[in-house]
Amino acid sequence: MKKLLAPMVVILLAATACGSGNYEATQIPPKVQPSQAAAAPPAAQPNCGNPLESYTPEGAMPQPLAMPDGSYMEKIQQRGRLIAGVSADSLNLGARNPITGKIEGFDIDMVKAVAKAIFGDENKIELRVISSPQRIPVLKNEQVDIVARNMTINCARWKQIAFSAEYYRSGQRTLVPRDETATSIKQLAGKTICAPAGSTSLDNLKKENPGAVPITADTDTGCLALFQSGKAYAITGDDTVLAGDAAQDPYAKVLKERFSDEPYGLGMSLKHPEFVRFVNQVLAQSKADGTWMASYNKWLAPALGKLAAPPVAVYGRTP
Incomplete structure (x- = not known):
């Protein structure tokens, strides 16, 4: 018979009390009103095409603290922090460490990579804890710059928000x-x-x-x-x-058997395609230099096994 493990750990990890500090503290955004969450989606696009296709990166990666004039990245730079919507109770993806009080995991590492590319400092982030139903509303209402919360890329969501290139293939x-x-x-x-x-x-x-x-x-x-x-x-x-x-x-x-494909993307506003292109540059760099694989091996490999390579990016979508 399977031995039972007291559910105390579950309760601890589900807690989302705010921590202390500057940008490391989790700030919960204003409650999304039902009318916002249930708002009708934009009119259907004639053809979604390949949902995994994102905006193609353009030009060389700008140096930290030297974001292009007038870009959304410059706005983030001037603000002094990247605001991200994340989970705080998904262990290994985005969960609060009960010892340090900090939120950490694979999704958080993706956000840190973007912050480091903008500021040269991965800690220039404000993590806002959101639920799954809030992922799209907080982007449409511009309460966050980016969402990193195990979100599957699909055509229905492309009608409301933009996605980065695939950063993980779940199932x-x-x-x-x-x-x-x-x-x-x-x-x-x-x-x-x-x-x-x-x-x-x-x-x-x-x-x-x-x-x-x-x-x-x-x-x-x-x-x-x-x-x-x-x-x-x-x-x-x-x-x-x-x-x-x-x-x-x-x-x-x-179990090793996987019977569906769930490609994850970082969510952003459709209003800022230049930011999506920039994030795609960041992801491409992290996949190429081994940063992505190091994060996967730390957070997910112990339970899911080794991977030969990160998912391949697909580009070509136009705003």
Whole structure:
């Protein structure tokens, strides 16, 4: 029988109390009103094309503190900090370290790389904790400059915001007890499997294994609590999230099988294509010089395994 691990860790990681300091402190943006969150999207574009196609970088990378005149990067430089929307409870992606009080993870490293390219200092950032439903509204309302919160690139979202080139290829996988011998979610018929309510993960679960017994929680953290209390036998969702779950439970493991593709992009406003091009330059540089791989190996490789190379960027979209 699987040993139970007290859910104290989950509660600790879900806390989002503000820390101290200057730009390292998390600041929660004003509450998004229902009318904003439910606003009708812009008129549909005739053809999205390839959703992974982003704006092509142009020219040489500008030196830190020497951003082009009139660019959005210059506005950020003059402000003195990059404002980013992030998670604070997604372990290994964006989570508050209970010892230092700082938010850290793979997504945070992407934001730091952008800040370093603008200021020459990766700490010139203000991290604002946002929920998944807030990701698009805070960009459209210009409450943040960039969102780094495990957001999948797709055509529907391109109608409202702009995306960087792909910075990570996630996919749906399954977390099970460490002594489980199954290698596929299809082999877990009759088992209770948790996925967040209203998620594509829940839809995919029903398609992949109609014989499973779905159970839901409002959040990924809620699914982990159900798993640790024995109410859910397994969890299914993005492999990045499951990697964080596995790190909190030594009696759990993530199956190697991946049955969907979820390409992540950094979100930005459609109003500033020059900023998207700049961020694409930053990502290309981090992939080329090994910075991206070092971050992946630190935060995600222990649970998800080694990668041969970062995802390849696709360019050619025009504003």
